[in-house]
Amino acid sequence: xxxxDVAKGSSVxxxxxxxxxLSTTYVDQRFASRKTTHASxxxxxxxxxxxxxxxxxxxxxxxxNVPTLSPKCR
Numbered sequence: 001x002x003x004x005d006v007a008k009g010s011s012v013x014x015x016x017x018x019x020x021x022l023s024t025t026y027v028d029q030r031f032a033s034r035k036t037t038h039a040s041x042x043x044x045x046x047x048x049x050x051x052x053x054x055x056x057x058x059x060x061x062x063x064x065n066v067p068t069l070s071p072k073c074r
Contacts, residue, residue: 031063 050061051073059073 050070051059052070053059053073058070061070
């Protein structure tokens with residue numbers, strides 16, 4: 001193996017790592033739940049969980065991927 005081959009492999013490896021880090025930050029900024037700036041009063045009720053509506057659409061789930069086997073909405 002020549003030094004040139006090692007340099008090529010290292011640069012490809014580095015490019016993949018950089019692309020992964022950049023895509024992670026993009027996904028976090030794009031799909032993370034939006035936080036409100038005003039302080040709301042704390043409630044004792046738990047946050048609603050993800051559920052499937054009658055039409056098959058997902059409720060209370062801000063992410064593009066959805067959990068499998070979620071319960072139907074009441």
